[in-house]
Amino acid sequence: xxxxxxxxxxxxxxxxxxxxxxxxxxxxxxxxxxxxxxxxxxxxxxxxxxxxxxxxxxxxxxxxxxxxxxxxxxxxxxxxxxxxxxxxxxxxxxxxxxxxxxxxxxxxxxxxxxxxxxxxxxxxxxxxxxxxxxxxxxxxxxxxxxxxxxxxxxxxxxxxxxxxxxxx
Numbered sequence: 418x419x420x421x422x423x424x425x426x427x428x429x430x431x432x433x434x435x436x437x438x439x440x441x442x443x444x445x446x447x448x449x450x451x452x453x454x455x456x457x458x459x460x461x462x463x464x465x466x467x468x469x470x471x472x473x474x475x476x477x478x479x480x481x482x483x484x485x486x487x488x489x490x491x492x493x494x495x496x497x498x499x500x501x502x503x504x505x506x507x508x509x510x511x512x513x514x515x516x517x518x519x520x521x522x523x524x525x526x527x528x529x530x531x532x533x534x535x536x537x538x539x540x541x542x543x544x545x546x547x548x549x550x551x552x553x554x555x556x557x558x559x560x561x562x563x564x565x566x567x568x569x570x571x572x573x574x575x576x577x578x579x580x581x582x583x584x585x
Contacts, residue, residue, distance in 0.1 A: 418491045420504065421455065421520050425574060430511045432518060435504040438487040440565075443519040443531055444509055449539020453509050454531045457523075458489035458501075465489070474499025511571065517547065518569040524562035525555045544568040 419438025426433065434442045436455045444453040458465055460476040465488035469476055474496070477483040482496050489501045517538040525534075534551055541547045547568040555564045 420491060423518055432509045434507045437489045437491060437504045439523040441521055441526055444515050445517045445535035445538045447514045447516045449536040451531050451535040452515060458487055460488045469499050472499050515571050518571055520567040522563055522565040524560045524564035525551060525566055527562055528555050528558035528560045544570045
């Protein structure tokens with residue numbers, strides 16, 4: 418499993434971001450431009466490649482021991498000695514025109530670029546519609562992996578949440 422986490426601090430106007438693997442956090446602005454994106458932990462990146470090799474693992478065809486396409490993950494116990502579960506932790510200072518905090522997994526990013534998601538976000542104001550549009554576009558683009566899509570409107574985060582009840 419991979420993980421992406423974002424915690425917004427309104428008092429400091431910052432986002433604390435932690436991620437492992439190839440789940441990503443994006444911040445985009447009002448005009449549909451990408452402001453921030455977490456980098457994937459791929460075995461082919463120099464630092465990950467060296468860490469894997471120093472622990473006795475190998476990178477073959479871009480995969481750890483020819484099995485896993487990420488260098489960091491939670492689980493994967495059969496090759497965990499060559500992986501890392503340590504997240505990269507980043508702080509992003511929000512700007513006035515930052516609009517979306519978007520979190521997604523590799524099923525989204527295997528077929529859609531960060532810039533595409535930012536552009537679509539520049540045209541949509543509803544977080545449910547953005548998440549739904551990105552999910553459906555990834556599915557319609559024949560993503561071969563799980564698809565998770567979350568969107569938080571940074572302009573409206575301080576408003577009271579809408580509570581939806583289902584059932585009797």
